[in-house]
Amino acid sequence: xxxxxxxxxxxxxxxxxxxxxxxxxxxxxxxxxxxxxxxxxxxxxxxxxxxxxxxxxxxxxxxxxxxxxxxxxxxxxxxxxxxxxxxxxxxxxxxxxxxxxxxxxxxxxxxxxxxxxxxxxxxxxxxxxxxxxxxxxxxxxxxxxxxxxxxxxxxxxxxxxxxxxxxxxxxxxxxxxxxxxxxxxxxxxxxxxxxxxxxxxxxxxxxxxxxxxxxxxxxxxxxxxxxxxxxxxxxxxxxxxxxxxxxxxxxxxxxxxxxxxxxxxxxxxxxxxxxxxxxxxxxxxxxxxxxxxxxxxxxxxxxxxxxxxxx
Amino acid sequence: xxxxxxxxxxxxxxxxxxxxxxxxxxxxxxxxxxxxxxxxxxxxxxxxxxxxxxxxxxxxxxxxxxxxxxxxxxxxxxxxxxxxxxxxxxxxxxxxxxxxxxxxxxxxxxxxxxxxxxxxxxxxxxxxxxxxxxxxxxxxxxxxxxxxxxxxxxxxxxxxxxxxxxxxxxxxxxxxxxxxxxxxxxxxxxxxxxxxxxxxxxxxxxxxxxxxxxxxxxxxxxxxxxxxxxxxxxxxxxxxxxxxxxxxxx
Numbered sequence: 264x265x266x267x268x269x270x271x272x273x274x275x276x277x278x279x280x281x282x283x284x285x286x287x288x289x290x291x292x293x294x295x296x297x298x299x300x301x302x303x304x305x306x307x308x309x310x311x312x313x314x315x316x317x318x319x320x321x322x323x324x325x326x327x328x329x330x331x332x333x334x335x336x337x338x339x340x341x342x343x344x345x346x347x348x349x350x351x352x353x354x355x356x357x358x359x360x361x362x363x364x365x366x367x368x369x370x371x372x373x374x375x376x377x378x379x380x381x382x383x384x385x386x387x388x389x390x391x392x393x394x395x396x397x398x399x400x401x402x403x404x405x406x407x408x409x410x411x412x413x414x415x416x417x418x419x420x421x422x423x424x425x426x427x428x429x430x431x432x433x434x435x436x437x438x439x440x441x442x443x444x445x446x447x448x449x450x451x452x453x454x455x456x457x458x459x460x461x462x463x464x465x466x467x468x469x470x471x472x473x474x475x476x477x478x479x480x481x482x483x484x485x486x487x488x489x490x491x492x493x494x495x496x497x498x499x500x501x502x503x504x505x506x507x508x509x510x511x512x513x514x515x516x517x518x519x520x521x522x523x524x525x526x527x528x529x530x531x532x533x534x535x536x537x538x539x540x541x542x543x544x545x546x547x548x549x550x551x552x553x554x555x556x557x558x559x560x561x562x563x564x565x566x567x568x569x570x571x572x573x574x
Numbered sequence: 575x576x577x578x579x580x581x582x583x584x585x586x587x588x589x590x591x592x593x594x595x596x597x598x599x600x601x602x603x604x605x606x607x608x609x610x611x612x613x614x615x616x617x618x619x620x621x622x623x624x625x626x627x628x629x630x631x632x633x634x635x636x637x638x639x640x641x642x643x644x645x646x647x648x649x650x651x652x653x654x655x656x657x658x659x660x661x662x663x664x665x666x667x668x669x670x671x672x673x674x675x676x677x678x679x680x681x682x683x684x685x686x687x688x689x690x691x692x693x694x695x696x697x698x699x700x701x702x703x704x705x706x707x708x709x710x711x712x713x714x715x716x717x718x719x720x721x722x723x724x725x726x727x728x729x730x731x732x733x734x735x736x737x738x739x740x741x742x743x744x745x746x747x748x749x750x751x752x753x754x755x756x757x758x759x760x761x762x763x764x765x766x767x768x769x770x771x772x773x774x775x776x777x778x779x780x781x782x783x784x785x786x787x788x789x790x791x792x793x794x795x796x797x798x799x800x801x802x803x804x805x806x807x808x809x810x811x812x813x814x815x816x817x818x819x820x821x822x823x824x
Binding site: 279315318320321322323325337339340345347350351352353354355356358359362401402405406408414417418544545546547548549553554 | 582585609610612613614615653654655656659660661663665693694695696697698699702703709710711712788813816817818820821822824
């Protein structure tokens with residue numbers, strides 16, 4: 264009690280007194296602190312005028328472009344250099360301009376070179392390896408998987424030399440730009456169960472899967488007949504037709520019928536039978552022509568081509 | 575006459591202190607909130623940007639998206655940064671979420687941003703990915719949503735849902751005059767989708783036509799969710815928009 268009395272005598276008080284003797288000390292802030300506080304007020308006022316801040320009328324004040332602080336210079340769609348007040352969209356545009364400038368030596372060469380020139384040129388193919396990998400992982404890997412191995416039953420493998428729509432540079436390029444849509448009619452509507460079973464055995468025989476030879480023989484006749492007309496898409500020798508995206512049936516590579524996962528021979532035949540009976544209305548690849556720049560698609564074309572078995 | 579203001583008046587009068595405290599707080603609130611009702615610059619009025627409300631099927635997909643809590647891991651807002659542009663596409667516009675109630679912006683992502691996922695993958699991928707995400711993306715931590723494929727979509731209350739959205743400003747049409755206005759604004763085929771009296775028909779017909787879930791029997795919740803995902807970020811054709819105008823609109 265006596266100590267507090269002493270302090271109240273040495274430190275200035277606000278002069279208030281509650282309940283008779285409760286006093287409030289008045290300790291002024293240090294001078295440096297007070298001036299720092301004033302500086303922050305000045306800073307805030309300047310900031311309000313330089314950067315977008317105050318609502319004003321039906322819009323807001325967008326700020327004064329001050330060179331070196333809040334002015335952003337970028338190139339617009341027409342390639343003209345324009346300046347803007349500070350905003351994140353202009354900032355992004357300037358950032359993109361800068362990145363494009365850095366990538367230009369590569370992308371302009373990519374734009375000028377043919378696919379095979381890109382693949383042969385060590386510098387450009389190195390660029391394709393790194394830029395293509397990023398593009399592939401961001402856009403393609405969700406379906407074709409990170410290594411390009413695909414998923415049996417859903418999305419084709421890109422690292423082997425089996426191509427549905429063709430593995431030449433031009434065909435890959437076309438696939439990327441326009442996308443693809445797989446289709447096979449459901450033959451349960453036109454053939455009976457016995458005929459479908461024969462066809463399945465014939466298709467199994469083409470890639471050396473255990474099958475019933477008699478059924479396969481009649482399946483072979485059906486395959487080339489007008490009633491089933493399998494040859495029309497898969498080709499007379501069943502090696503597929505890249506114009507229609509019909510797969511090669513003789514190469515032991517399976518996409519739609521999950522033959523590799525079936526352990527017993529009869530299950531393998533049955534997997535084939537299901538596809539023939541039910542047909543396919545899937546195998547959709549989205550079109551990337553509008554999502555990426557022509558140069559990016561070119562880089563991806565070469566990247567996919569060199570993944571495994573480009574033709 | 576001179577009034578000698580003393581702070582002590584406030585400090586010793588709790589009623590006055592209460593009134594003045596509330597006054598001080600409401601000034602802070604009003605300065606921040608009130609201008610938002612008058613700013614009409616937020617939604618970009620730029621040529622080529624004409625965003626339409628969701629169709630009944632897409633709207634039901636959106637409701638399921640919210641019901642399943644997709645937003646706890648996925649944002650729908652591409653920020654104007656280079657890395658986001660490279661991965662997800664053009665930055666999101668305010669115009670693109672003007673009919674979103676509630677909006678799906680966010681800064682917390684466990685999964686990728688979905689603002690422009692529309693058209694990026696096939697319907698088939700979406701269906702398989704929603705049923706079993708790890709069969710498509712091995713490192714994914716997303717839960718399985720197999721019931722979407724097996725649960726039929728509740729179609730009973732679509733008109734009420736659209737009326738509720740209309741009450742908060744989404745231009746779904748109830749009267750003939752509103753329908754005419756929508757035709758002028760969005761074109762004939764879109765306006766037909768936005769007409770509340772036709773809501774149930776508009777829910778079923780596109781689902782059967784699009785067959786989003788790959789199963790022709792009935793309209794499943796999967797149909798609605800995939801229809802919604804496939805429209806995200808596709809309403810603005812950026813090849814027809816002048817980037818400079820978008821920058822100037824800020």
